[in-house]
Amino acid sequence: MELFDLTIHELHDMMASRQVSSVEATKAMLARIDAVEPQIGSFITVTPERAVADAEAADKRFAAGDADILTGIPLALKDIFLTEGIRTTCGSRILHNFVPPYSATSYEKLKDRGVVLLGKLNQDEFAMGSSSESSAFGTTRNPWDTTRIPGGSSGGSATAIAAQQATATLGTDTGGSIRQPASHCGCVGLKPTYGRVSRYGVIAYASSLDQVGPMTRDVTDCAIMLGAIAGHDPKDSTSVDTPVPDYRACLTGSVKGLRIGLPKEYYISGLDPDVQAAMDQAIGVYRSLGAEFVDISLPHTDYAVATYYLIATAEASSNLARYDGVRFGHRAEGATGLLDMYTKSRSQGFGAEVKRRIMLGTYALSSGYYDAYYVKAQKVRTLIMRDFMQAFEGVDVILTPVAPTPAFKIGEKVNDPLQMYLSDIFTIPVNLAGTCALSIPAGISADGLPIGLQLVGKPFGEETILRAAHAFEQETGWHLKKAPL
Amino acid sequence: MKITVADVEYVARLARLDLSEAEKNLFAEQMDTILGYVEKLKGLDTDGILPTSHAVPMENSFRPDLTTPSIGIEKALANAPDRVASFYRVPKVLE
Numbered sequence: 001m002e003l004f005d006l007t008i009h010e011l012h013d014m015m016a017s018r019q020v021s022s023v024e025a026t027k028a029m030l031a032r033i034d035a036v037e038p039q040i041g042s043f044i045t046v047t048p049e050r051a052v053a054d055a056e057a058a059d060k061r062f063a064a065g066d067a068d069i070l071t072g073i074p075l076a077l078k079d080i081f082l083t084e085g086i087r088t089t090c091g092s093r094i095l096h097n098f099v100p101p102y103s104a105t106s107y108e109k110l111k112d113r114g115v116v117l118l119g120k121l122n123q124d125e126f127a128m129g130s131s132s133e134s135s136a137f138g139t140t141r142n143p144w145d146t147t148r149i150p151g152g153s154s155g156g157s158a159t160a161i162a163a164q165q166a167t168a169t170l171g172t173d174t175g176g177s178i179r180q181p182a183s184h185c186g187c188v189g190l191k192p193t194y195g196r197v198s199r200y201g202v203i204a205y206a207s208s209l210d211q212v213g214p215m216t217r218d219v220t221d222c223a224i225m226l227g228a229i230a231g232h233d234p235k236d237s238t239s240v241d242t243p244v245p246d247y248r249a250c251l252t253g254s255v256k257g258l259r260i261g262l263p264k265e266y267y268i269s270g271l272d273p274d275v276q277a278a279m280d281q282a283i284g285v286y287r288s289l290g291a292e293f294v295d296i297s298l299p300h301t302d303y304a305v306a307t308y309y310l311i312a313t314a315e316a317s318s319n320l321a322r323y324d325g326v327r328f329g330h331r332a333e334g335a336t337g338l339l340d341m342y343t344k345s346r347s348q349g350f351g352a353e354v355k356r357r358i359m360l361g362t363y364a365l366s367s368g369y370y371d372a373y374y375v376k377a378q379k380v381r382t383l384i385m386r387d388f389m390q391a392f393e394g395v396d397v398i399l400t401p402v403a404p405t406p407a408f409k410i411g412e413k414v415n416d417p418l419q420m421y422l423s424d425i426f427t428i429p430v431n432l433a434g435t436c437a438l439s440i441p442a443g444i445s446a447d448g449l450p451i452g453l454q455l456v457g458k459p460f461g462e463e464t465i466l467r468a469a470h471a472f473e474q475e476t477g478w479h480l481k482k483a484p485l
Numbered sequence: 486m487k488i489t490v491a492d493v494e495y496v497a498r499l500a501r502l503d504l505s506e507a508e509k510n511l512f513a514e515q516m517d518t519i520l521g522y523v524e525k526l527k528g529l530d531t532d533g534i535l536p537t538s539h540a541v542p543m544e545n546s547f548r549p550d551l552t553t554p555s556i557g558i559e560k561a562l563a564n565a566p567d568r569v570a571s572f573y574r575v576p577k578v579l580e
Contacts, residue, residue, distance in 0.1 A: 101560040194540045208539055237546035238539070306523040317500060324501070326573055328564035338578045339501075347503040355502055359493070359512055360519060362500040376526050378536030383529070385537060418518050434540020459541070 003028035004164045005482075008221040011167055012069050015062060022062070022072025026055035026116050029074045033118065033165045036485060040163045041140045042156040044079045045087055046119035054116040061114050069224055071114035076166040078157045079120040080127055081107050081212075082201040086117075090203045091125040091135040091153075094323050094330045094349025104201030105236065106170060106212050106229040113228055118166055121156030125351045126320065127177055127205045129153050130423050133414055134353040141410070142184060143483035144449050148407040151181030157215045158185035162483045168216045168225055172202060174209045175308050176402075176427025179439040182215055183402035183452025186441045186481060188222045188469070189215045193459045194434040195240035197226075198233030204319040206312035207238075209431040218479050219440065219470040223247035226462060242460060250463035251470040256290035258468060261395035265301035266426055272405040278443030278451040279401055285475055286399070291468075294395050298387040303380050304429040305421055310364050310377035311432070316354075317361030323349060356417060381432050388433040388456075397468050398456040400426050402439045406449035426454060435459045440469045441478040450481070488517040 003011070003025045014020045030048050037043060051074065058072030077083065080090050082100035089095045103111070111117075124134040132140040132155025140155040142148040143163040150159045154171030158181035161169060171178040173191035182189025190213045197212040204210060214225030227248065232241040260283075267279070283293065325331035325345030332344030350358070364373035391398060403423060413420040430437040435457060442453035453472070457465035473479050493513045497504050504512065555561075558571045567574040 098564055101556050101563060195543075234548060238541070238543070240541060240543075300529075303526055303529060306526050309519065310523055310526075321501075325566060326575055328566075331566035335576055338576050341576050342501045343503045346501050350502075352508075355504070355508070356512060356515060358500050358502065359496050360516060363492075363496045363516065363520070366496065366499060372527075373523070375536050376531065377523075378538060379531035379534040380526055380529060381537040382534050383531070385540065417515055418522055421519075432540075 002164070004032040006167065007217045008069065008073050008167055008224055011073060015072050016067070022055040022058040022116060023052065025072065026051050026074050029118060029166065036163045036165060039141065039146055039485070040143055040159050040165070041138050042121055042160040042163060042165050043076070043119045044089055044091070044122050044137045044156070047086060047117055050086070051116050051118050058114045058116060068113055070110065070228055072116060073167050074116040074118050075110065076118040076121050076157070076160050076169050077107060078123050078154050078169070078171045080123060080172055080203045081170060082203070083107060083117070083120065086120065088120065088203070089137065090127070091123045091137060092349065092351065092354065093136040094346070096136070096330060098328050102201060105198040105233045106202070109229050121160055121169060123156055124153035125354050126203070126316070127153040127172055127174055128316070128353050128357050130176070130180060130420050131413065132156065132181070133410065134351055136351055139410060142407050143485045144186065145407070145447070147409060148449070149184070149410050151184035151407060153177040154215065155181050158182050158187055158189065161185065161187040161215055161217060163485055168214060168221055170212060170229070171215050172210055172212050173431065174206050174312060175431050176424040178213045178215060179402050179427050179437060179452070179454060180424060182439040184407040184450065186450030186483065187215055187217060188219055188438065188440050188479065189213065190222050190226060190438040190462070191430065191436060192226060192230065192462055193436040195238055196436070196460065196462065197229050198236040198239045200233050200235040206315035207319060208315060209312060219466055219473050220248060220251060222438065223251060223466050245463055247463060247466055250467045252467060253471050253474055255286060255468050255471045258291040258397065259294055259395045260286055260291050261294050261296035261391055261398040263296050263298045263301065263391070263398060263400060265298050266400040270404060271401065274443070274445035275401050275403070275405065275451055278453065282399065282442050282453050282472065285472060289471055289475060296391045296395060296398070298391060298429065300380065300383045300387050301429055304384055304432060305425055307377045307380045307384065307432060308428045309360065309421055310373050311381060313357045313361030314364045314374050315361070317358045317365060320354070320358055353417070384429055385433045388429070388435060392458045396464055400454045400456065402426060402452035402454045406445045406447065406451055430456055436462050436465060438465050438469055440473060441481065442472070442476070443478060444481060448484070488513050488520060
């Protein structure tokens with residue numbers, strides 16, 4: 001056993017029984033980060049002094065009897081979360097020097113519980129990507145095979161778990177950016193229902209799709225983290241004011257009588273055989289635990305990627321208009337006027353994928369194309385949402401692969417954006433429907449790469465998918481497999 | 486419909502982006518491929534279907550109309566690339 005390799009609940013038990021202090025656990029984690037970071041590149045910024053100060057404060061809380069399950073736990077955040085006084089780049093050169101004046105609500109909530117901040121994690125620039133290759137701060141490598149991508153955009157949030165550089169992390173998911181890297185790195189990742197977690201202080205990509213969620217070593221930790229960050233926030237008018245259940249209490253281990261839907265559109269001939277085999281095995285496991293399977297159809301699945309790349313890019317082109325070199329971030333030198341300064345600052349500050357998506361979104365919103373592209377996509381989004389709502393009349397959860405293949409090679413898809421976009425085919429529909437889904441480890445490919453299983457729940461049905469994921473995890477133990485680092 | 490370099494130049498101007506010749510050619514080709522792919526939506530009948538702009542049914546969200554403290558001038562200007570007194574400084578807009 002190593003201190004850097006524990007779950008939140010295991011580390012908490014050791015701290016609560018005074019076998020280890022938060023300072024000791026934090027120093028062990030910082031040493032681990034130093035040891036493996038040259039191979040993996042999970043972090044954009046490591047904050048060792050802050051981490052030790054947080055850990056000392058946490059140990060005082062333990063001594064004063066004021067500690068809870070998250071006190072003293074060393075965490076790291078995707079660099080999309082604003083952290084007051086700590087540089088926040090969103091993986092972009094345009095924010096290379098940005099030090100936020102306030103923090104994201106999700107981080108504030110964790111900070112109130114006494115967590116330790118280890119640093120800020122690498123990601124695709126502005127969360128636009130499926131491989132973490134579009135970061136301005138270098139490519140993150142998959143700890144299971146360092147010639148492969150970790151997935152994206154929350155790549156660093158997944159590798160920090162898999163390479164044991166943080167006990168848990170936060171990511172964001174707009175089209176699969178939590179679930180796909182969790183699948184490729186063998187950890188647990190949850191995208192909550194839209195509105196379940198505040199987006200305040202989270203740098204916006206596509207505001208009608210973005211959602212914050214945890215990435216963890218097991219389902220229990222995922223439930224603990226979700227409970228900590230969920231809830232209404234007056235600072236995010238899209239956060240929903242419904243009570244936050246005790247997510248840990250729903251982990252009963254039982255799925256007897258649970259109705260699981262298998263959408264025929266997801267079990268297609270192009271599916272990687274190892275992924276298909278893992279899904280078949282998982283179905284067998286659930287059947288043996290007493291769950292019932294129902295064949296369902298989500299008939300508009302094939303339109304989801306096209307719909308997503310119109311809506312997400314349109315929203316992105318609007319959201320990213322704020323990066324103009326006036327108030328914060330990169331400003332170009334030697335501009336001849338205001339317009340020239342905007343244009344030069346943006347052109348120097350944004351990378352290729354961000355420019356491509358701004359261009360696509362601007363095109364989709366431009367005069368003469370707005371109805372044909374943007375409004376059309378919003379109508380198809382309605383059909384995709386209806387597919388899910390109709391399916392959920394007959395099932396409790398939907399079981400699918402997270403990605404059509406295990407992690408691909410670094411560089412394999414960088415020159416073919418459409419192929420990169422299509423790798424998110426199974427995760428994107430969930431964001432369009434606005435509902436919740438998670439990825440849990442469900443197998444290892446012949447090449448030794450993790451394969452994830454996606455469980456999709458009804459809106460605000462996080463308890464049901466966590467319960468189903470927990471039962472699977474306890475039965476199979478796939479989450480205990482470690483990257484050969 | 487073929488996306489041309491002229492289309493790319495027009496959209497880049499709207500988006501306040503200055504692209505190199507190589508970027509223009511690459512984006513014309515890639516946008517053409519991607520927009521060709523999204524054409525598939527046109528084959529779908531959406532007559533009478535309302536567009537969705539927000540996934541969760543919601544009414545307007547109001548808060549009490551009260552004055553609360555803001556972050557203040559110094560914090561707000563801390564990231565300014567250029568400033569004068571309590572203002573952001575930018576290149577001249579009008580001659």
